[in-house]
Amino acid sequence: MSSSKTPSSTLTPPALKPLKLNSAGLGQSTTGKEKPAPVSSKLQAPKLNFALGGSKSTGSSKLATPKLSFSLGETAVKSVVKTVVKKHLKPTTWSPTTTSLVLVKRELETHDSMSFTFAAADQTLFDFKPGQFVTLAIEIEGKTHYRAYSISSVPQQKQLRLTIKRVPDGLVSNWLADNLTIGDNLSALNIAGQFNSSDCQHKSKLLLVSAGCGITPVMSIAKTLLAQDSDADIEFLHCARDKDNVIFHAEMQTLIAQHNNFKVQLLLENSDGFANFSANDNTTTNSPALAHQTGMVSKDVIQQLYPDLQDRTIFLCGPVGFMKAVENIAQESDFDMANFFQESFTPAADNKLQDNITSGASAASVMLYVPDFAVEKEVAQGSSLLELLENNGVPIIGACRAGVCGSCKCKVTSGEVKSTSSETLTAAEIEQGVVLACSSTVEGDVTVALS
Ligand code: FES
Structure with a gap:
């Protein structure tokens, strides 16, 4: 997300x-x-x-035991x-x-x-x-x-x-x-989660963009607005590999049949057989087929589909590379980025970031100290701080494992870590040494606290 x-x-x-x-x-x-x-x-x-609220996510600083x-x-x-x-x-x-x-x-x-x-x-x-x-x-x-x-x-x-x-x-x-x-x-x-249609002020015209499982939070936004009988003008662009990978296909058909202000466009890398797929889907009888075209997201596609792009608020969720591409398109189109909201953390998402971090571990050794939990251990330089804490019995919560949710906040009281995300951290927290463990690797001897 x-x-x-x-x-x-x-x-x-x-x-x-x-x-x-x-x-x-x-x-x-x-x-x-x-x-x-x-x-x-x-x-x-x-x-x-x-x-929502203030977040010492683990509350673990108050713990007497791990x-x-x-x-x-x-x-x-x-x-x-x-x-x-x-x-x-x-x-x-x-x-x-x-x-x-x-x-x-x-x-x-x-x-x-x-x-x-x-x-x-x-x-x-x-x-x-x-x-x-x-x-x-x-x-x-x-x-x-x-x-x-x-x-x-x-x-x-x-x-x-x-x-x-x-x-x-x-x-x-x-x-x-x-x-x-x-x-x-x-x-x-x-x-x-900050990515939500309540806190993110939006116009009455929206463009919801998603890819893969990134459709999940965006669907919640669309359905909620429609359930409220909102007069919002909602365009929904969803990208998938092919027809077999379109999540909520039948549900989207039902929604566009029920709401004139809701339009869906599918962008499929491979749309072979899509027409048959729609016609033969017995869960969607009497529902209109979803508009679709073949291709990847591009500036041309966006401008062709949404000539009124500048009038809309964009909510975007999907894989990181996809989101970067859409963000670039918006910027190249002189879109007002104050109306651009995105969620890079896809549900369950995986531990790709974590894996990347883990794979960066080197052969050199450094020391990890977590005094509150009696941890004093030699670890590989470049290892994921979150994994090190988890594997050594420190009760830290890594919910998204993608540097988004803030659940893995911890404080580096001495030493050095390298971080790839500071999402959710305030300037004051960063100043105090608070880092996101899921997005940090140990680069030297470090001492960590959960408060
Ligand atoms: S686990 Fe969510 S920010 Fe680290």
């Missing part, structure tokens, strides 16, 4: 914060600025408020995964730091992506801002992993949908795809 945002200068620094159950805030928006989706007015259930139970609570940790829920769900005892989600539906979107729909155990409504992501805690073989996934559903509903794509050699996304079954529980720590 995102550089996470452009223009970052206009956004408040990120905000991983413990979940809050807003039992008194029925139907209220987190920001007070959002119009609740119409559906919310009909629902009487309490609302779960995943609020156990992970500090933020989840022992019960929650034990029930993270593979706890089959009984037929009659008992009300969950909500804690301020974790929420138990129950899987109620799983749907195959493409051959390698699927949507998981969760409910809160007590029918609570989920409150978030369209475009945000949720951090899940997932226990695999006795170890808890934290990952951030974009939300593809709309706020103020009883269900929360996440759409996840398999990742080559990926651990958590693939595990979820292979193992998560109806009735299983997962723990959600928080919902956050």
